[in-house]
Amino acid sequence: MGVAVIVVAAGSGTRLKADAPKAFVPVGARSMLERALEPIAQLPALEQAIVVVPADRLQQAERMLEAAGLAGRGRAVIGGAERQDSVLAGLAVLADAADTVLVHDAARPFTPVEVFERVIERVGRLTDGEGGAVPVVPVVDTLKQVDGEQIAATVDRSEVRAVQTPQGFPRAVIEAANRELTGMHTDDAGIVQRAGLAVVTVEGHPRAFKITTQDDLLRGMAMYAEDPA
Numbered sequence: 001m002g003v004a005v006i007v008v009a010a011g012s013g014t015r016l017k018a019d020a021p022k023a024f025v026p027v028g029a030r031s032m033l034e035r036a037l038e039p040i041a042q043l044p045a046l047e048q049a050i051v052v053v054p055a056d057r058l059q060q061a062e063r064m065l066e067a068a069g070l071a072g073r074g075r076a077v078i079g080g081a082e083r084q085d086s087v088l089a090g091l092a093v094l095a096d097a098a099d100t101v102l103v104h105d106a107a108r109p110f111t112p113v114e115v116f117e118r119v120i121e122r123v124g125r126l127t128d129g130e131g132g133a134v135p136v137v138p139v140v141d142t143l144k145q146v147d148g149e150q151i152a153a154t155v156d157r158s159e160v161r162a163v164q165t166p167q168g169f170p171r172a173v174i175e176a177a178n179r180e181l182t183g184m185h186t187d188d189a190g191i192v193q194r195a196g197l198a199v200v201t202v203e204g205h206p207r208a209f210k211i212t213t214q215d216d217l218l219r220g221m222a223m224y225a226e227d228p229a
C-alpha cells in the first residue's frame, strides 16, 4: 500500500494572532509544520509527503521536508483561500504510486505516529460502502443544543465524538468525492459522507489536539518543555 500524506499548512492563523502563518509559528525550538512532519517520516508505507503552504513559504517548506528526511518523497505546493482549496492543491500532485491518501492539519503538530498507523491500517480494511477512516476522541464537556439564548436539549455525550486528523481515504474515493463537490466543508470525511459513503472511526489521541488560539499554543509549549528535541 502506497501512502501519501497531504499536510495542509496554508492557513493564516487568524485566531492565533501570531506574526507568521500558523504552521510556521514556533512551538519551542521548531515550528508546527516541522513537528508535524516528524511522525510522517517514520511511516514505513510512506510514498509521498505533500505540504501545502502559502506562496511565499514554498522554499522554506522544501527545506523542512529535506530536514525531516523527506527530500526524495516530499513535495511543497501553494494552497488556496479555504482549507478545502488547499486539499485540492495537494490532491493535484499525488504520485502515481499513492493509493491511500491521508489529509492532516499542520496545526496538530504533536499527533503521535500511532494515530497515523491506526488510520492507515483501518483504510486497508475498508469494506463495500465504506469510504474512509478518521481518528476521534470522546467529548468531555456536556453538550447542549441551543435555540438562540435558550437551551433546547441535552446531547447524549456517548453518541458524539470530536474528530481529529489525519483522515484517511482510498485515493479513488477522495478524488471522486472532491470532483463532485459543491459548497464548502470543514473536513474531508464530510465530503466523502456527502458522496454517500460511510466513514469509520479509529481511536484518536489527546496529543493530536489542534492549535487554534494562544491558549492552545501554551499547551503545546508545555509539551515541548517535556520533550525539547
Ligand code: CTP
Pocket (backbone or CB within 6 Å): 008, 009, 010, 011, 012, 013, 014, 015, 016, 022, 023, 052, 079, 080, 081, 082, 083, 084, 086, 087, 104, 105, 106, 107, 108, 210, 211, 212
Ligand atoms: N489550512 C490551509 N489552507 C487554508 C486554510 C487552512 O491549508 N486556506 C490549514 C491550516 O494551515 C491548518 C488546517 O488547515 O493546518 C486547519 O485549519 P485552521 O486550524 O482553521 O487554521 P487557519 O485557517 O490557519 O486558522 P484560522 O481559521 O484561525 O485563520
Ligand code: MG
Pocket (backbone or CB within 6 Å): 011
Ligand atoms: Mg481556518
